[in-house]
Amino acid sequence: MTTDCSLRVAIAEDSAILRDGLVQLLVDRGFTVTGAVGDPSALRSSVAQNPPDVAVIDIRMPPTFTDEGLRLALDLRARYEGLGILLFSQYIETRYAADLLADDAAGIGYLLKDRVADVSDFVEALERVAVGGTALDPEVVTQLMGATRRTDSLSVLTAREREVLALMAEGRSNAAIANALVVSEGAVEKHVANIFAKLDLPVSEKDHRRVLAVLRFLES
Amino acid sequence: MTPDQVAPEQTDDSSVRVRIRGRELSLAMTEEQVIRFKALVQHIWHQPFTKRVWSELAFFLLGSVLAGVGLAFVAMTMFAGLVLAITFFGLALLAFSLRIGRGVGGLERNLARNMLGEVVEDPQPFTNRPGFLGWLQSCLRDRVAWRAVGYLALKVPWSILGVFVAFSVWWDAFACLVHPLFGQGGGGPSVWGPVQKFFPGGDLHGFDSTSFIHEAAIFIFGGILFFAAPWVMRGFVNVDRLLIRSLLGPDPMATRVRSLEQARTHTVDASAATLRRIERDLHDGTQAQLVALAMRLGMAKEKLENDPEQVDLDRVRELVDAAHRGAKEAITELRDIARGIHPPALDIGLEGALATLAARSAVPTELTVDIAARPTPAIEAIAYFCVAELLANVAQHSHASRATVSCAQHGTWLRLVVRDDGTGGAQLSTVGSSSSGLAGLVDRVHAVDGHLYLVSPPGGPTVVTVDLPLAS
Numbered sequence: 001m002t003t004d005c006s007l008r009v010a011i012a013e014d015s016a017i018l019r020d021g022l023v024q025l026l027v028d029r030g031f032t033v034t035g036a037v038g039d040p041s042a043l044r045s046s047v048a049q050n051p052p053d054v055a056v057i058d059i060r061m062p063p064t065f066t067d068e069g070l071r072l073a074l075d076l077r078a079r080y081e082g083l084g085i086l087l088f089s090q091y092i093e094t095r096y097a098a099d100l101l102a103d104d105a106a107g108i109g110y111l112l113k114d115r116v117a118d119v120s121d122f123v124e125a126l127e128r129v130a131v132g133g134t135a136l137d138p139e140v141v142t143q144l145m146g147a148t149r150r151t152d153s154l155s156v157l158t159a160r161e162r163e164v165l166a167l168m169a170e171g172r173s174n175a176a177i178a179n180a181l182v183v184s185e186g187a188v189e190k191h192v193a194n195i196f197a198k199l200d201l202p203v204s205e206k207d208h209r210r211v212l213a214v215l216r217f218l219e220s
Numbered sequence: 221m222t223p224d225q226v227a228p229e230q231t232d233d234s235s236v237r238v239r240i241r242g243r244e245l246s247l248a249m250t251e252e253q254v255i256r257f258k259a260l261v262q263h264i265w266h267q268p269f270t271k272r273v274w275s276e277l278a279f280f281l282l283g284s285v286l287a288g289v290g291l292a293f294v295a296m297t298m299f300a301g302l303v304l305a306i307t308f309f310g311l312a313l314l315a316f317s318l319r320i321g322r323g324v325g326g327l328e329r330n331l332a333r334n335m336l337g338e339v340v341e342d343p344q345p346f347t348n349r350p351g352f353l354g355w356l357q358s359c360l361r362d363r364v365a366w367r368a369v370g371y372l373a374l375k376v377p378w379s380i381l382g383v384f385v386a387f388s389v390w391w392d393a394f395a396c397l398v399h400p401l402f403g404q405g406g407g408g409p410s411v412w413g414p415v416q417k418f419f420p421g422g423d424l425h426g427f428d429s430t431s432f433i434h435e436a437a438i439f440i441f442g443g444i445l446f447f448a449a450p451w452v453m454r455g456f457v458n459v460d461r462l463l464i465r466s467l468l469g470p471d472p473m474a475t476r477v478r479s480l481e482q483a484r485t486h487t488v489d490a491s492a493a494t495l496r497r498i499e500r501d502l503h504d505g506t507q508a509q510l511v512a513l514a515m516r517l518g519m520a521k522e523k524l525e526n527d528p529e530q531v532d533l534d535r536v537r538e539l540v541d542a543a544h545r546g547a548k549e550a551i552t553e554l555r556d557i558a559r560g561i562h563p564p565a566l567d568i569g570l571e572g573a574l575a576t577l578a579a580r581s582a583v584p585t586e587l588t589v590d591i592a593a594r595p596t597p598a599i600e601a602i603a604y605f606c607v608a609e610l611l612a613n614v615a616q617h618s619h620a621s622r623a624t625v626s627c628a629q630h631g632t633w634l635r636l637v638v639r640d641d642g643t644g645g646a647q648l649s650t651v652g653s654s655s656s657g658l659a660g661l662v663d664r665v666h667a668v669d670g671h672l673y674l675v676s677p678p679g680g681p682t683v684v685t686v687d688l689p690l691a692s
Contacts, residue, residue, distance in 0.1 A: 018508045021515050021516065025515060065500070090511075114511060114514065116511060117511070119518040
């Protein structure tokens, strides 16, 4: 169980059931919920009064139920430096991910709502975003890898290397990747080095810079 | 009070008395009839001097000349075209004559619009296909042009007859009216046209007008002709109006195609709106419900994975309890959404489905159903959704205490009437999204060539009538 009580979270989600559930879950896990609201403007004032470390934002919210959440996220990011944003949606739109990651992947998350069912994974992703990391839904990564024109480059990777690439793109650290694939961290480091060499990517120590490099490669 | 209990009011003041050869005839006329009779006399008296008569006359003359010239030109080019039809040039000439025909038809239509006030909608504009061959084909298959040529072919003989008859009436009126001026044996104009029958030889003196009475008779006859002339001409003009309306307006087939296209677009839009609504319901309702459910179960699972000694069983029970409640709510929501897609109640027939709706309605609702045969599934579904939506409106907006729903067969139509005793003021708002309330219903109903009528004065009551065709 996480004992990190210092993480402060604000929630904007128009479905009351889900909002209450999230509050319950986060409080249960020892987070501080600074605000739980149902529309963009309410979140704006909540963030202004009581700044959180990370904001969980539903994409479809009133009044038009289209991409209010995304626009709110971009706005908050421009205004509050270092504020983590976790976009939370029932669908994955690759274009939204591209908008969100346009200049930086630090402190950005984009997850399917379904992911809350695996509480630990969700909490881990939230914590990662709060401290300036990246959390992309596997669905986003699958879509990006499926849509990329660099298939010939990807084909030089081994199957295991491609798995590592996908997990890297989700924003996971080497330790988390090792954990997910049940291999040693050293093995993961070797795979990562191979991938960067094969795809001719600039090596970076920071996880979120690594994510950006991988995503740029997939999008180009 | 039924109509037969009302006795027509009849007073001596309002009856018209006519004295003929010393005997008084009393014509029983009600006051209203007297007023009408006076108005009619006045109408006839003023008619020859109204602007309308002169513009009709002008139209008749101008239109006839135009039609004559146009037809002559079209007929000539068309004949030449047909003769030369085996050559390319002949076809081109034929196409050209049809273009002229269309143009003359348009001129006639505008003439009628400006001079008679006969507003006929413009027909479909000429659509040209690319290339010379395309142009040729478009011209030859231009139904509007063929109809215009047909109009000219009918109008010209009709005009010739009309000009002859109308003018002879006017001329004869003039001849008869001026006859007394010339006195016995004097000159004066001769009559012609149909009136010649009465005056053999066309000479009024053949009538042997030897006495004052005969002069007077001729004068009165002229007066009658003078007042009758406008009506004779109007008869001819009215037939022309009929021709213009039926041949120079939009092609009925093309109009029908356009209205079907519109109906199809509406149907497509309506079904897209329905799908969107279902998606929204699923997204906001069931999906959120299930995510919350999975989240609670996930939390409970994690707690159970802890050291058995430390498990907070009360908390786990609470979570499972909430998840269980959520699952049941999700099931209810799914059932409602499924019912919105296709009401299962319709499987047992419209009557049963409507009975369920009436019973579920928040406002006490009385239902009468009188249908012999089952309508098609599409009509049944539309009827069902109409009643469902209308009853929902009654419950939400009308503040009514009672509602009635009737569903009856009228010939080949199914008529639904939903009535409430509420505050009224309902409107068919066409602004905003077409899926909203009544406007959405109108689209659904129009898609099957049905009609929706709304009567809802402020203060109520509101009556919505929906007619749906039973056979398409």
